[in-house]
Amino acid sequence: MNNLAYESEGEPEADITDGEISQLNALRPIPRISIQAFCETESVAKPIERAADDRRMAKTHLKVHMGGLDAALDYYTSAPTPNLIVLESRAEPKEMLESLQRLADVCDPSTKVIIIGHYNDVWLYRELIRAGVSEYVVAPVSLADIVAIISQIFVDPEAEPLGKSIAFVGAKGGVGSSTIAHNVGWMMSSAFSSDVVVADLDLPFGTANINFDQDPAQGIAEAVFSPERIDEVYLDRLLAQCSEHLSLLAAPSTLDRVYDFDAEAFSQIIDIAQRSAPLLVLDVPHVWNAWTRSTLTQADEVVITATPELANLRNTKNIVDTLKKLRPNDKPPHLIINQAGVPKRPEISADDFAEPLELTPMAIIPFDAQLFGNASNNGRMLGEMDAQHAIVKSISDIAHVLTGRSEIKPKAKSGLAGVLAKLRAKK
Incomplete structure (x- = not known):
């Protein structure tokens, strides 16, 4: 440091x-x-x-x-x-x-x-x-x-350009951050025909191999436990090819050993992966330790997924405030509100959730147990299950924003808010 x-x-x-x-x-x-x-x-x-x-x-x-x-x-x-x-x-x-x-x-x-x-x-x-x-x-x-x-x-101007790294993290366990990360990575690769590497950093419990219906013999564990061997050639052998433009650096998802790492354990892997593809999606688990902190600090973009509940709001506020200190010269992280509208569940409205965070949600994704459940159980992406679904459109919008192809559109003011703004302007 x-x-x-x-x-x-x-x-x-x-x-x-x-x-x-x-x-x-x-x-x-x-x-x-x-x-x-x-x-x-x-x-x-x-x-x-x-x-x-x-x-x-x-x-x-x-x-x-x-x-x-x-x-x-x-x-x-x-x-x-x-x-x-x-x-x-x-x-x-x-x-x-x-x-x-x-x-x-x-x-x-x-x-x-x-x-x-x-x-x-x-x-x-x-x-x-x-x-x-x-x-x-x-x-x-x-x-x-x-x-x-x-x-x-x-910095060598003739060196190969680095790809863009996008870190997805959940404000709380079970909010769907991994599912959104995987689907956004898939959307980037399919809609833009851009090479994408998805790295599942949740070594004990990662779900990327299930969501992409892959069972690679090797993955990110081999890289992180043998940093002296890491180069572009070795990393390429560890990648599982999910589609023409999408590769997966899968987690072992086993508990046969503990996964304790120092702060820079994933830095070399991320640097090399960024030289391998123009887009790197980092699926960061919901834990707080030296290496997750370092990974979120160094990523080009950070996306926080949260559900509209009080504990999620508190955790999101803590993450946003911490990243502001760790990344003083970067834009604030993006916010996705997921699983909105769960039947009979009391929720915080999107406006009330976003206001203390001073963020405009990049997307508000409604609860749809059937769409997400079918996709998960079949090892398919949402766009493969129903390309015309409104949630798939939201995933596409997220992909466009994160790749710089569009911007987040601010929510239109209500009629009363517009009148009050005009009255203030006349004073």
Whole structure:
């Protein structure tokens, strides 16, 4: 995890903008490197500190110091230089170039340097690049700028692009998160003819092999218990082919051993799976431990499935609040309200459920025991059982939103709400 040596005081940080979120979403994770920043102003130190909390920087080790070039020189007289130094300087161009020579005398040849200056000078930029500086940017900078610059230096632009990972998790056991994850993955593969890998992370009790009517001899357990063997070739042998564009990394669903893992146990598997297909669906079990927390933190998108009951509302609120802290530079998770309208069961209305969460449900799926039961018992997807069913249309809508082909449509205001809004506007 990132290690910050700088703690700032002052006004609260501004919320991240939609533009910054879009910029960050286009970036790939940064490898395990050490970074040290030396800043002269809080306006530069703060976005670097915030960038350290971004999930794309999760593998980096970052320290932020105040003091600029002089502090860096004092520090490196007795300490080795890291993979990357980020240095802010308010010095004039010629003075900056002269000062950087002293830094070069104490830097390892392999250390990269980013300069954040306060002069928009083309001559200065050219001289710095000629002197071996990796990048020069002019303040002010945002956290997205910081992550993007580091990514440009340390992520191979010619490497194969990573697929998008989408983590599905239930607010409570039995809410249907796995069923929705599997059906959405199937819909993506069939409707868009896009290669999809579904990874069942519930090793003792996973149901993906049943839902897809598969009985593979190997699966995700072989990968997680033998991380030293994992590469694209080995992973391909573990995948069960469910259809032309859909592959399954199945759970063993046995209790012959315990499944205790450290926080990063699934990270390598997920990274390699993302290089194998443009879409990776992660079926995350309803447990809370180091590896599920890490998996949800690192996923590109998170989908929470809940039923309209009080315990589900409490758990969903806890998950949403926790993910906001773990993923400060990402959009909130998506919400699916499932099993709505169970006969004779008191329920919380969709509006009342969503209001404290400040989320617009991506879908409200009604209770239909016959459709879901028949699909489950026959090892088929909902779309295979009844392609014209309204619930299948909802699954299609979810697939469109998660792949960026459409957006969630906000619920129209009631007539009274519209009148009140107009009255407020006239004041």
